[in-house]
Amino acid sequence: MMRSVKGKLEGGEVTYFTINEKEGELEAQSVRVKVAAASTKQHNSEVIKFLGAGEEGFTFPACTDFSGQVAEVGSAVTSVAVGDVVTGIISLLSPFSACADTCDVHQLDIVKVPSARSQTDAAACIGPAVRAYTAMMYQTRISPSTTVLIVSGASANGLIAIQLALSWRAKVIATVCGDDERRFLEKNHPDIAQVIDLGSKNSSLVSIVMEETGSLGANAIIDDGVNMFAEEDHETQVPGRPSKHDVISCLAVNGKWITSQPNLQLDPPDSLKLHMRNASVCFLFEQSWSLSTAQRGVYLHILTDIMDKLAAGIIRPHVSRTVQFSDAETVLSSLPKRQIGSTVMYMN
Structure with a gap:
């Protein structure tokens, strides 16, 4: 038994x-x-x-x-x-x-x-790395010229995503919620371009991202879920998450928004903003690899590469x-x- x-x-x-x-x-x-x-x-x-x-x-x-x-x-x-x-x-x-x-x-x-x-x-x-690898190699292509905004950078998912993005020499902007998360990221990953505390009322995600990118925006945004409504007192509001409006406003032309929000709803003004940026939305669900029998060779390559990076100390x-x-x-x-x-x- x-x-x-x-x-x-x-x-x-x-x-x-x-x-x-x-x-x-x-x-x-x-x-x-x-x-x-x-x-x-x-x-x-x-x-x-x-x-x-x-x-x-x-x-x-x-x-x-x-x-x-x-x-x-x-x-x-x-x-x-x-x-x-x-x-x-x-x-x-x-x-x-x-x-x-x-x-x-x-x-x-x-x-x-x-x-x-x-x-x-x-x-x-293994799970966070499959998730990050899927987002940055299959849903968008990270390169040295890419600026990536990673939401919840101190979480298990965020940390591995930051490490992989930095290994591919991308410019990384990360969000946190609170002083503990900020201190942790700044101590362990000083090469992050900017750490934004979404728990502080003095931090404006859009203005900081635009200032850091010269008003161009982020080429890729990987979230850990978003707030569907902008109102701070809305019952569904989750502290430390950006609103979908802020995420869209941070996107560069031809940008990719890679989201983990399964019930995401886009209103016509949101769609218009994405349309005007020639941007796109991808849904990130790492379990799709194991739920499907397709592309098992690709999945095994991802797992192998993750272990190689773990052995090398990149992850x-x-x-x-x-x-x-x-x-x-x-x-x-x-x-x-x-x-x-x-x-x-x-x-x-």
Whole structure:
């Protein structure tokens, strides 16, 4: 029997529970991994509702980003062997959870972890790195002439995006919310062109971006969600997020806005601004790689390149907190909306 923590959608709310399950028969292309570490994150309830097709009580993996040691391989597996240390991302539709003693995953959804790097680092960086790589290499093309605005730069997603953008010699502008996040970014990434505190009433995102870019705007904007309404007292307002109007106003001509807001609504004036800039909007959802069987070779290339950059020290995840598997339900139910770096769960 193995312990596994899963999420459940009930009444529009996500809850977590622990279950003891039997290990089933391993499929030919699958790999059974003894999980050592799993990175935690909040799942968007709207995405979960869609994947569950409105089914009440729909269950899904509590964690998806993991690292561990290969315990068993299927008959057709050639890429890894028993004893290899690997990392990967489980699909949200998988019957297995990364927050478990073991999980079964397709051999093309995992990659070997460099021997010089810890399994905790691998689990902490794999999801944010796939997300950043997708945004900056497949939804736009980052080059030394590119100016990138990264929202929530001190978050797990933001940190890895900043590191990759800087490695490609782009000019980076990042947003934070509060003095702690600002100090952290300025200390660890002094080569960022500008850090903008969206929690300060004295900071104007649009004016600072335009001043920094000579009134040209940012070539690419990667958000971590946006506020749909400009009113500060609106019930849906999330501190530290820019409004969609400010984001559009920061875009350069031919710019790309890469958003994680699944329910984004653009009013006619917003569309007109984008039209006049010849700009475009892309939606960023890193789970699309593992939810689809298409382009698996491309996905494996991304995973491999991420591990190469982790080994070289280009990617340096910041693990702000580690917790035990036994505390999984409590931790997952009370994840903060904002935090510096990642929270990683290790198996005990």
